[in-house]
Amino acid sequence: MEVLHKPVSASAARRPILSARLQQRIETQFSARLRDEWGGRFVTHGKSPDTNDVRLDGNDYLAITGHPEIVQAQLSSLRSDREFVLQSGVFQLEGNSAWQLERAFCDWLGVEDGLLCQSGYTANLGLLQVVADADTPVYMDSLAHMSLWEGARAANAPVHAFRHNDPAHLAKVMARHGPGLVVVDSVYSTTGALCPLVQIVEAAEAAGSMILVDESHSVGTHGPAGAGLCAQLGLTSRVQFITCSLAKAFAGRAGFFSMPAQLRNYLMCHSFPSIFSSCLLPHEVAGLRATLEVVKRSDDARRKLFANTLRLRGSLSDAGYPIHQGSEQIISLEAGLELDTLALRDALEAQGVIGSVFCAPATSRNRAMVRLTLNAGLTEAELSHVESAARVVAAKVKPWEWPIARRNRAQPA
Template sequence: MQVLERKISPVAKTPRNPSLGNQLTQRIARDFKPRWDQQWGGKFMLHGKVPSSEAIRLDGNDYLSVTGHPQIVQAQVDALRKEQEFVVQSGVFHLNQHPTRALEMALAGWVGKDDGFICQSGFSANVGLLQAIADAQTPVYLDTLAHASLWEGAHAARAPAFAFRHNDPAHLARVIAKNGPGIVVVDSVYSTTGALCPLVEMVEVAEQGGCMILVDESHSLGTHGPQGAGLCAELGLSDRVHFITASLAKAFAGRAGFFTAPAHMRYYILCSSFPNIFSSSLLPHEIAGLAATLELIRKSDDARKRLHAHTRRLRGSLSEMGYPIHQGSQQIIALEVGLESDTMVLRDRLEERNVFSSMFCAPATSSRRAMMRLTLNAGLMDSELDHVEAAAREIAPIVKPWDWPIARRARAGQAAD
């Protein structure tokens, strides 16, 4: 019997792609290529130096420093080792005995609601909820700094979306009066600036305008409120807020999203929310890890105190140095430089001094309001904060924060007042 051998060339062929459509090619050339060549210098602006093991990392969202906690790791390992039959499928098929259902009910009860839904991400939670509760006849009123996923949720619902000025309840009232009852959408803590929402006033305006209200607690769940239950719980608003959403990739340091809805809406949501219907559910070890994290977070009052103390300290010292961070108050600190090219300079000067944070630019910000975002966590040591402060003080004469556009606007506003 003759064996036929297929000869394989030792030199791999370079993959070739078919030509792109003219419209896409033109859009890349018009909208992206100048930015890449002229502002970014031919390299991806979000990627700076590789952090060393000694780097001080202010670029993550693990606010309570729970990553790698033995309690969480053990729960994940036990779930992986456990002999069990499970099917990778959409969560809409899960029966009430499924571990995911227990986690949904635990999370809902924690934030003061009677039912909730686990999703693959905070983005899918916001899109899926809004797509289910709004439609083309439902005005959606969004704070101008509301997370992109909330705007995308209004778009998915084909709902008319109306922006109101950031943290301005009076402007929201005027927009509602003009366009009628609908859904008000706010973040409890805004993800770019760390600004705290005036939530009591927003709820009152929504009620007076006959609106439902949705609060994204991604950056306050775990860090604010009794046992970390969030800003709505802290302010006693849980029974006046219709829907609460959150990414579980922040204080939970996991990979999931969550939203609440009244128990009587459960099966309506399961038939209406496309991300819930058409996405596979989380795996058993992920659910086990999140359940263990919930128990840990509820007992983390000391970590919350440290986080808030770090926030007060660094915000105070940066302000004294002349950094214009007046637009926020919480554990997210925005160093809003303005132009992307100038922001890259700030990023590089900080990284040269072993301080790493996240660069935000369009579409996460408007085109000329790029920033470095510093996110604090409870695990930071005083010596690390000392180093961050020393680095910021050293580079201040180089980056001149008092000349950033946001600082000039603040001075102009004070002069006008």
């Protein structure tokens, strides 16, 4: 007689037992937060957007997703690249398509050499792991991206934070600890603040320090042909390392960093993400190559992005939102407490505006925010809708009473 075995559902299956220590950490570090501050709903999960909502929760600043040239390049590669061997990038020979794309990026940015990575995170992690060490102080802007902090940690480097966008404080900290590596973002990912890069570079040079600039939110949007803030300010030749995520203006999944050519082979032997991760796939490389050409000639989109930024920043300020901490296409609505931030997010979504909740560890504790990211594709109707919604929401959440607004009023003129 045949015996039929019923499949066991996942919910009915016996769960492996977690250690008591791990369960305690989950309870103290997360469960109470989920229950008491987030109301039982995961903090970043708002409503599902519908076709009438205006989405300001992505990073495609130039609105190039689905561009026909990019799609065609990817399709052509998928149809033709059948002999490709998937392996770590360190095994790929010079002259392959990824190497050619690296050369194209170097020519565009005006740098000597560079390397493609799997993401902006691995670009920062893999570069810092190599160029810093236990005897190299790393001077980190207090709002630098988490991947930069993790890169310094991987290098076992002594990290000294300096006040956000404060070159004078940076100079004092370097005078105390000696020359090392200065690390900044050109445009900060939570606030949209622009780095005072000229003064930062001058301070680094005066102290004999190298400098790393993460241009994830300025490559493609700033500078000649979108080559970034360093190029715009004429600083490229004075900056040792430029890094960027290609998941922002490039709307892809990769990263890149520049370096002096003498570092290339040394880095390939010591950077763990380069050694122990697989290379990009041919259709990804082909798509990025086509994207680079689209980005170069997107001056109209850059002008539109800056016009949209100027307009919405002005409208939001007029409506009472304290957004003085930034100036670029990323706009931070810093409600403060997570409970207040979720109320802000829900109020915006009720008006058909979709943003992203940022909270610890992406921000400092009790400085949670709804981040709005603008793009060049926003229409007149969409911009007007956001402005109208912001006024309605302001009457409910009273942003002029947020902690950041009170702190700003308390500061001397």
